[in-house]
Amino acid sequence: MKGFVCKVCGFISINGAAPAACPVCHAPKESFEEKEDAIKTPADANNLTESEKKHAPVITQPLHVKIGEIQHPMVKEHYITHIDFYIDREFISRVILTPEKLNPAAALHLKAQSGKLSAISLCNIHGAWIKE
Ligand SMILES: [Fe+2]
Structure with a gap:
């Protein structure tokens, strides 16, 4: 999946454009790089591979996100560095x-009563994964 990746902090804009400044580290627009493969998604959501089960975010209600149907490792050599949250593809929060x-999990208390929620997790080895 395409995204605009901040080369400073790894934030990924998914609304089709790079922001004027990074909402996480405040780096300028020039710090963003458009990447066609910025975010991974499972090839078949009904038949996940072992790697997809470990990396794709799982969103439950009330808003709680854990990473992977199978718990992802959280050791210094291999772990989830952060989870970014978006509503209608606009960034709202990062949990480091x-x-x-x-x-590898986080929870938010939302004011918004509607909107499409997305979560992107970043594995230090296997890259960024999204759930919408
Ligand atoms: Fe991983």
Whole structure:
């Protein structure tokens, strides 16, 4: 899936354009690079591979996101570095994760009563994964 990736912090804009400034690290628009393969999505949502089960975000209600149907590793050599949240493809929040003491999950309390929610997780080895 295409996205505009901040070369400073890894934030990915998914609304079809690079922002004037990165909402996470405030880097200027010039810091963004358009990438056709910025985000991975499962090839068949009804038949996930082992890797897809470990990486694709799972969104439940009330808003709680865990990474993977199978829990992803959280060790310093291999872990989920952060989860970014979007409503209607506009960035709303980043939860930064550290290895060893955290599971790859996060929860938000939303004011919005409607809108399409997306979550993108970043594995330090296997890249960015999205669930919409
Ligand atoms: Fe991974």
